[in-house]
Amino acid sequence: MTQLPDGLWYKDAVIYQVHVRTFFDANGDGIGDFRGLAQKIDYLAELGVTAIWLMPFFPSPLRDDGYDIADYRTVHPSYGVLDDFKAFLEIAHARGIRVIIELVLNHTSDQHPWFQESRSSRDNARRDWYVWSDTDTRYHGTRIIFIDTELSNWAWDPVSKQYYWHRFFSHQPDLNYDNPAVREEMWSVMKFWLAMGVDGFRLDAIPYLVEREGTSCENLPETHQIMRELRARMDQEYPGRMLLAEANQWPADLGPYFGNGDEFNMAFHFPLMPRMFMGLKLEDRKPITEILQQTPVIPENCQWCLFLRNHDELTLEMVTDTERDYMYDEYAKDKSMRLNLGIRRRLAPLLDNDRRRIELMNGLLMSLPGTPIVYYGDEIGMGDNVNLGDRNGVRTPMQWSGGWNGGFSNADPEALYTPLMLNPVYGYQAVNVESQKRFDHSLLSWMKRLIRARKAAPVFGRGSMEFLYPANHRILAFVRQLDKETVLAVNNLSSSAQAVELDLRRYKGNILIEMFGKNIFPRIGDLPYLLTMGPYEFFWFRLRKI
Amino acid sequence: MAEESILSDDFLRELMNVGEVDILVGLPTYNDARTVSHVVQAVRAGLLKYFPRQRAVIINADGGSKDSTQEIVRASSISDLQNAPNLHALRTLHSISTQYSGGHAPGAALHTILAAAELLRASTCAVVSPDSVNIEPEWIDRLLRPVARDNFDLITPIYRRHKFEGLLVSNLLYPITRALYCKPIREPYPSEFSFSGRLAVQMAGLDIWQQETGRIGGETYLVVSAITGGYQTGQVFLGPKSRTDQSAPADIVKALRQTVGILFSTLESNFPSCSAQGEMKIASSPDGRPAEIDTEPIRVNRKRLHQMFVRGIVDLEPVLKTILAASTLAELQRAAALPEENFRYTDELWVRSVYEFAASYHHSIISRDHIVQALAPLYRGKAYTFLTENRETSAQEVEVCVEQLCVKFEELKPYLVELWNGKK
Amino acid sequence: MWDKFVLELTQASHGIVENIARFLPRLLVMIVIVIIGWFIAWIFKVVLRSILRLAKFDKLSQDAGAAQLLNRAALPSSSELLSRLVFWVAWIGFILIGVSVLGIVGIEEHVARFFGFLPQLFASLFILFFGLLAASFFSRAALLAAVNSDLPSPRLISWTIRTLIIVFTISMGLEELGLGEHTVVVAFGIVFGALMFGLALAFGLGGQDLARQFLQRRFGRHGKEEHEDELSPL
Known part of the structure; x- marks a missing residue:
């Protein structure tokens, strides 16, 4: 692999998203922990991922899956102690894997000592660390995010007899970023982890930091200003670290979060993901090409984060009503699979456990412009359990083997934080790492090859992107280019064999080299380049002029 | 013998790229630049609004327009985003514009559309007229839904028209089709209709398309084939229909060739096709029975109709003598001799004349085309009578009149059978 | 003188008898030819008539307007007319052949012209x-x-x-x-x-x-x- 300037490591990364609780239990209490995670670093290194994104692991009442943080400077006791984390960090770095952790800047848990102090009396020193009001009518134009559970963005505090502001659950009071002390404190939290060696932060709920009357209180310029300050301080004191924004917005609205390359390094491309699933079901490239055409150009040092599935539902906020209805009907016929505005399922069940479709989607994930994120378990095709409430169905323990508790823990099965998958299709006896390691043709082995191929071509992470529009609309074809390296990706979104004629005259004289088998394909001439594609087949070609 | 294909290689390649579709909407055009853009927009809007999930294609079969009709179709196929921002297409909506070989012929256009439907395995197809200025996106829904959802094989329209529009339909085509084929099909020569994939496949495979029958009267042939072939047929209310070009001289002979001529020729293989009166299902009616469209009077030069009728009877005597029975001709001559205000072409006489024409056509007394042409003056006389009688009546009363005529056609059917089997 | 007359007479009557003797067989041949010719012409007529009927010639001629003309002239139908014509043409042909057999000077020429025509x-x-x-x-x-x-x-x-x-x-x-x-x-x-x-x-x-x-x-x-x-x- 070519050595690239390390400062942009995130552009070449393949990120593995995992919650420490779900991965491996080293102390036998039924809950995954950092010592367990450290033990499994070899597995991740072998898979080929270059970074781990850890979901919140801070002390928390866990009323919002850890996103309600009660202490920013240590780890939740269930997952070990801070030293365990440090040890894990060291091992990961030793294996060349970077670690991205998650921070929630916008709000804390109502159990956090800051809020406890703040609410204790109106004249407490930390009173204005949060947003308090006598009425519940301020910031009237602000939408309510969790419409299913919350009636207002204001909640009454019976202790100090005032309303406090919360954009999420009422047990998650928003911090007051107009207060310099808050900003300073949050920077010192970040510094705490950066000093320890953490390589980046995924910052949750970014658009909501600052409130202003008469606005939607989202994406405000003041919010951007705060982020730019944090970024500047980070770059100065800890160069080479990364900020990743979680902002579920349309691509055009996401542009400002990159600033001039001086705000966030990365942001999730939320609208693309449902459209990939939609294009596959429609057997039509239109949804994918359309959304990528609408995606703004971002600064050179910035990058999109792409994902197929994550710990949340497959969100359908960024689609039209027609599209949402279609997605529901095609991917979540059973109403129990729907949650909020989304579908709470894993990759394999969404794709009917069809290996060809799983491969095609992963191929797209790895070849479209951006940094791919693999959600834990999807590399072996784990299933989901819709009978577990909320999003817990996609957060079941990692399935390591067909043995006791799927190799996840030595505890009694009843003691596990959540039940294992047991059904004959997706259960740990059918789907597990150990069995897939034994075969070259397993999904896990294939994923390793895919990640290797992706990493062998920096053009995927950094190259330009240009769609070809062959007349056959079931074929999604694009050319990625970086300096002298040109890669052609051709994807058949259809369930049947397709012929496609590609207009490659610009690349006349090149021969194509298929990137997995390294086989040579005919030289490009003046005529349209004819390819025949099997169902859901995809090709990556390196263009070579010899 | 290598037969020349009606589908050009380029068109075939485009079809290959479209692949399988669920819905195909055909648009036969010939110098329709003035109106076609609106129609394409309406079709696109209809497809996007009512069938967002189905794979759909619009096939424009052009007869070699000289007024850039094809360019307009192509242009309006890509500009949907600006025109209908609230309609977001889920998938690619294909549009193909092709020019069939052999010059302008409605049948060739229909054949192209049918062949495309077969190749694309479209299960639901429709044809819309490029000069339907009143077309709404809802029409697409009304036309396609019964085929797509309720397994109809052919859906013909019922239009809301001015009581004096569609005279040929109400005075001849509708009654005679109803009498001969026992289906009260209101528009046997439809300009908008929809049909199932299996009917399309069956029709595309016929060898009528190289013949005159197919070239000029494919639509009529399709309707009759659907009825006689036992296909599930139905009708839908579409909406107001008015001719775009009121000033263009109407070519009655051409219209008769395309309709009556084809109808007569279909009788050859289907006579007598039925005995009991069947029914025509109303497939759907989103807004109920069509009311009268408007009361704006249409200026009609009845005097001229009458003149042409009288002159036709006099001048065509040698021809009519070979076609009509002596008594019928004598009655017509007596009627023609009357002054205009006393002239009346009775239903009975009209039906007898038409049946005698049909039988003469069957027996090929003289050139069949001449027989159809000779019907024109008689039709003018009937139209004159119809207009005179209904000058003051309401649309409902006109319907009653038409119904009476239908009954007369049905009553006299045995007379046709007699003429058909015996010698004239 | 008388003798000479008698001689001439006998010679002449001899000549006549001779001529008649020479002519009679030809006449017989001619009659045979004419009779056979009549039969052949009749067969022609019958065959042609049935062929024309099969070919619906009457209808065709009706289309041509010939039928009306014939009707007006009180003539039989066109196929009948045509077959009769063929009959007569054929028979006349045979008669002419027969006549030519008679060896009358100049007839051959006319016969040839007839057939050429x-x-x-x-x-x-x-x-x-x-x-x-x-x-x-x-x-x-x-x-x-x-x-x-x-x-x-x-x-x-x-x-x-x-x-x-x-x-x-x-x-x-x-x-x-x-x-x-x-x-x-x-x-x-x-x-x-x-x-x-x-x-x-x-x-x-x-x-x-x-x-x-x-x-x-x-x-x-x-x-x-x-x-x-x-x-x-x-």
């Missing part, structure tokens, strides 16, 4: 028949087109076309018979008629619509404003 006769009959057929068809086409386009005097147009075609046909038939080389001149004169015929063809078939519109514009009695009043036929 036969193909021409049939060809001209053929031309005449199809000419009549065409005349009838095109005159009717013209009549219908004229009526439906509301042209003045459709009957006159139709009659003109019919007459022109018939004249043309007859002249061609005569030409074929070789009866008058000078009819060629007439034919040239009729080139004008042919032109008209061509026009009629064009207006009747080829550019029906165009021609009709042209005619309407050209000769139509009604101005443009009245077209707007024309009814929609559909």
Whole structure:
């Protein structure tokens, strides 16, 4: 692999998203922990991922899956102690894997000592660390995010007899970023982890930091200003670290979060993901090409984060009503699979456990412009359990083997934080790492090859992107280019064999080299380049002029 | 013998790229630049609004327009985003514009559309007229839904028209089709209709398309084939229909060739096709029975109709003598001799004349085309009578009149059978 | 003198007897030929009649308008007429053959001319028949087109076309018979008629619509404003 300037490591990364609780239990209490995670670093290194994104692991009442943080400077006791984390960090770095952790800047848990102090009396020193009001009518134009559970963005505090502001659950009071002390404190939290060696932060709920009357209180310029300050301080004191924004917005609205390359390094491309699933079901490239055409150009040092599935539902906020209805009907016929505005399922069940479709989607994930994120378990095709409430169905323990508790823990099965998958299709006896390691043709082995191929071509992470529009609309074809390296990706979104004629005259004289088998394909001439594609087949070609 | 294909290689390649579709909407055009853009927009809007999930294609079969009709179709196929921002297409909506070989012929256009439907395995197809200025996106829904959802094989329209529009339909085509084929099909020569994939496949495979029958009267042939072939047929209310070009001289002979001529020729293989009166299902009616469209009077030069009728009877005597029975001709001559205000072409006489024409056509007394042409003056006389009688009546009363005529056609059917089997 | 007379007489009567003796067998042969010829001609007639009936020749000639003509002249049907004609032509042929057997001087020549004339006769009959057929068809086409386009005097147009075609046909038939080389001149004169015929063809078939519109514009009695009043036929 070519050595690239390390400062942009995130552009070449393949990120593995995992919650420490779900991965491996080293102390036998039924809950995954950092010592367990450290033990499994070899597995991740072998898979080929270059970074781990850890979901919140801070002390928390866990009323919002850890996103309600009660202490920013240590780890939740269930997952070990801070030293365990440090040890894990060291091992990961030793294996060349970077670690991205998650921070929630916008709000804390109502159990956090800051809020406890703040609410204790109106004249407490930390009173204005949060947003308090006598009425519940301020910031009237602000939408309510969790419409299913919350009636207002204001909640009454019976202790100090005032309303406090919360954009999420009422047990998650928003911090007051107009207060310099808050900003300073949050920077010192970040510094705490950066000093320890953490390589980046995924910052949750970014658009909501600052409130202003008469606005939607989202994406405000003041919010951007705060982020730019944090970024500047980070770059100065800890160069080479990364900020990743979680902002579920349309691509055009996401542009400002990159600033001039001086705000966030990365942001999730939320609208693309449902459209990939939609294009596959429609057997039509239109949804994918359309959304990528609408995606703004971002600064050179910035990058999109792409994902197929994550710990949340497959969100359908960024689609039209027609599209949402279609997605529901095609991917979540059973109403129990729907949650909020989304579908709470894993990759394999969404794709009917069809290996060809799983491969095609992963191929797209790895070849479209951006940094791919693999959600834990999807590399072996784990299933989901819709009978577990909320999003817990996609957060079941990692399935390591067909043995006791799927190799996840030595505890009694009843003691596990959540039940294992047991059904004959997706259960740990059918789907597990150990069995897939034994075969070259397993999904896990294939994923390793895919990640290797992706990493062998920096053009995927950094190259330009240009769609070809062959007349056959079931074929999604694009050319990625970086300096002298040109890669052609051709994807058949259809369930049947397709012929496609590609207009490659610009690349006349090149021969194509298929990137997995390294086989040579005919030289490009003046005529349209004819390819025949099997169902859901995809090709990556390196263009070579010899 | 290598037969020349009606589908050009380029068109075939485009079809290959479209692949399988669920819905195909055909648009036969010939110098329709003035109106076609609106129609394409309406079709696109209809497809996007009512069938967002189905794979759909619009096939424009052009007869070699000289007024850039094809360019307009192509242009309006890509500009949907600006025109209908609230309609977001889920998938690619294909549009193909092709020019069939052999010059302008409605049948060739229909054949192209049918062949495309077969190749694309479209299960639901429709044809819309490029000069339907009143077309709404809802029409697409009304036309396609019964085929797509309720397994109809052919859906013909019922239009809301001015009581004096569609005279040929109400005075001849509708009654005679109803009498001969026992289906009260209101528009046997439809300009908008929809049909199932299996009917399309069956029709595309016929060898009528190289013949005159197919070239000029494919639509009529399709309707009759659907009825006689036992296909599930139905009708839908579409909406107001008015001719775009009121000033263009109407070519009655051409219209008769395309309709009556084809109808007569279909009788050859289907006579007598039925005995009991069947029914025509109303497939759907989103807004109920069509009311009268408007009361704006249409200026009609009845005097001229009458003149042409009288002159036709006099001048065509040698021809009519070979076609009509002596008594019928004598009655017509007596009627023609009357002054205009006393002239009346009775239903009975009209039906007898038409049946005698049909039988003469069957027996090929003289050139069949001449027989159809000779019907024109008689039709003018009937139209004159119809207009005179209904000058003051309401649309409902006109319907009653038409119904009476239908009954007369049905009553006299045995007379046709007699003429058909015996010698004239 | 008497002796000489008697001698001459006997010689003459000898000659006559000889001549008769020589002539009688020929006469017999001729009679046989004529009788056989009658049979053959009759067979021709019967066969032809059934062939024509099978081919529905009557209907064709009815289309050509020949039937009406024959009717008017109180003649039998056209197939009957044609088969009778064939019968007579064949029989006359045999009679002539028989006569030629008689060895009468000059007859052979006429007989040869008769047989040489036969193909021409049939060809001209053929031309005449199809000419009549065409005349009838095109005159009717013209009549219908004229009526439906509301042209003045459709009957006159139709009659003109019919007459022109018939004249043309007859002249061609005569030409074929070789009866008058000078009819060629007439034919040239009729080139004008042919032109008209061509026009009629064009207006009747080829550019029906165009021609009709042209005619309407050209000769139509009604101005443009009245077209707007024309009814929609559909």
